[in-house]
Amino acid sequence: MKQFLKGCNLYLIGMMGSGKTTVAQILAPQLEYRYLDSDRLIEQVAGQSIPEIFAESGEAAFRELETKVLSELCAYTHLVVATGGGIILNRQNWSYLQHGVVVWLDVPVEQLYQRLAGDTTRPLLRDPDPMAKLRSLLDQRQSLYKQADVRVIVGPEDTPEQIATGVLAEISKILKDHTNQN
Numbered sequence: 074m075k076q077f078l079k080g081c082n083l084y085l086i087g088m089m090g091s092g093k094t095t096v097a098q099i100l101a102p103q104l105e106y107r108y109l110d111s112d113r114l115i116e117q118v119a120g121q122s123i124p125e126i127f128a129e130s131g132e133a134a135f136r137e138l139e140t141k142v143l144s145e146l147c148a149y150t151h152l153v154v155a156t157g158g159g160i161i162l163n164r165q166n167w168s169y170l171q172h173g174v175v176v177w178l179d180v181p182v183e184q185l186y187q188r189l190a191g192d193t194t195r196p197l198l199r200d201p202d203p204m205a206k207l208r209s210l211l212d213q214r215q216s217l218y219k220q221a222d223v224r225v226i227v228g229p230e231d232t233p234e235q236i237a238t239g240v241l242a243e244i245s246k247i248l249k250d251h252t253n254q255n
């Protein structure tokens with residue numbers, strides 16, 4: 074797998090709470106890649122937390138920083154990147170994501186809701202009805218997540234380790250298909 078990937082970055086996409094950070098941290102040592110989280114890089118660049126950026130500068134400013142950080146990651150190889158849930162919204166971001174292999178962790182809204190109950194670090198969930206908010210975000214975004222190279226459907230009992238194994242299995246399928254075509 075490592076040799077097939079040829080150092081190509083892996084980008085995990087999916088809704089907030091889908092496990093991108095958790096799974097990326099498992100995958101990185103398995104691939105002997107470096108793990109990075111785009112939200113943490115944005116916080117470093119801004120010198121503020123994500124909720125502070127949203128509160129003080131608004132979502133549009135956050136999205137600009139997100140694009141800047143992602144564009145800079147393209148220069149690197151051997152990265153597993155846990156992206157923010159909304160990274161797929163900006164068309165320009167896709168030109169950067171497509172430098173690597175894009176993996177969608179597809180998790181039902183009910184599970185996301187359970188995992189994120191009481192979470193205060195995700196400004197978009199500060200809503201009187203977080204479940205309805207998650208549903209509407211997924212409705213708006215699903216067609217974009219579907220543009221991933223690989224979709225991993227996550228079941229309610231799947232552990233992060235099992236999901237990481239599933240990611241590698243799905244990636245090896247597309248890499249083999251690609252090799253067979255050439």
Ligand SMILES: Nc1ncnc2c1ncn2[C@@H]1O[C@H](COP(=O)(O)OP(=O)(O)O)[C@@H](O)[C@H]1O
Nearest residue numbers: 088089090091092093094095096188231232233
């Ligand atoms: N497969 C899983 N099963 C149960 N809980 C999980 C799983 N993956 C992640 N979590 C938990 O869900 C929460 C959100 O996970 P996280 O990796 O931060 O998601 P993301 O980076 O996509 O927002 C965390 O508390 C994490 O421990």
Ligand SMILES: O=C(O)C1=C[C@@H](OP(=O)(O)O)[C@@H](O)[C@H](O)C1
Nearest residue numbers: 088089090112157158159195196
């Ligand atoms: O879905 C979104 O638009 C967002 C998801 C968050 O990242 P996670 O997916 O890591 O929670 C973070 O980037 C920000 O709060 C916006």
